[in-house]
Amino acid sequence: DTEVTQTPKHLVMGMTNKKSLKCEQHMGHRAMYWYKQKAKKPPELMFVYSYEKLSINESVPSRFSPECPNSSLLNLHLHALQPEDSALYLCASSQAYSGNTIYFGEGSWLTVV
Amino acid sequence: DAKTTQPTSMDCAEGRAANLPCNHSTISGNEYVYWYRQIHSQGPQYIIHGLKNNETNEMASLIITEDRKSSTLILPHATLRDTAVYYCIVRVAGNQGGKLIFGQGTELSVKP
Numbered sequence: 409d410t411e412v413t414q415t416p417k418h419l420v421m422g423m424t425n426k427k428s429l430k431c432e433q434h435m436g437h438r439a440m441y442w443y444k445q446k447a448k449k450p451p452e453l454m455f456v457y458s459y460e461k462l463s464i465n466e467s468v469p470s471r472f473s474p475e476c477p478n479s480s481l482l483n484l485h486l487h488a489l490q491p492e493d494s495a496l497y498l499c500a501s502s503q504a505y506s507g508n509t510i511y512f513g514e515g516s517w518l519t520v521v
Numbered sequence: 522d523a524k525t526t527q528p529t530s531m532d533c534a535e536g537r538a539a540n541l542p543c544n545h546s547t548i549s550g551n552e553y554v555y556w557y558r559q560i561h562s563q564g565p566q567y568i569i570h571g572l573k574n575n576e577t578n579e580m581a582s583l584i585i586t587e588d589r590k591s592s593t594l595i596l597p598h599a600t601l602r603d604t605a606v607y608y609c610i611v612r613v614a615g616n617q618g619g620k621l622i623f624g625q626g627t628e629l630s631v632k633p
Binding site: 412441450451452453456464496498500507509510511512513514515 | 557570
């Protein structure tokens, strides 16, 4: 089973709202990732967590705040977003951040109004 | 930046083999070739990966040239459900880890 579950599937939020995207995996994976994908573009890496510690931040604006409360969960906290942040947000996981195959969830569609 | 070059789009007749090429002329000795696909509005799906030998699994075959500068993903009997964007990605493996950086991909349309 290679399942990464993301909630919610769709989210509409105002520019002053605070919301969170959630990701869960029960494969025992110790690396988790957030990607952002704009329409008609490839996914872009945002963050990498390895053993619950943030190991890569691809210069993402601070209005996106990741959190890894335990090895199975990954959150992305959203605050003061802009309409251009509207995108598909993809969570992924792998056994470790050492070249193991990365498995993706179905994504959360975010619309900022 | 992505280190691969793929055609923007390809068509394939249903039931025929789909051969998707990828150029990665600057690949290093410790880099693998990964293939993912993304069906519209879904998350990317892992297909196959390889280092230098040809690989086959239940979804596809991966043929890597001897100089490792290019590869071909083969879907042996394409169906309409194989219509998707296919991404070829070069990625460092092993203890050094390696970011999965997506290029533009090939949009494959399987037609009846």
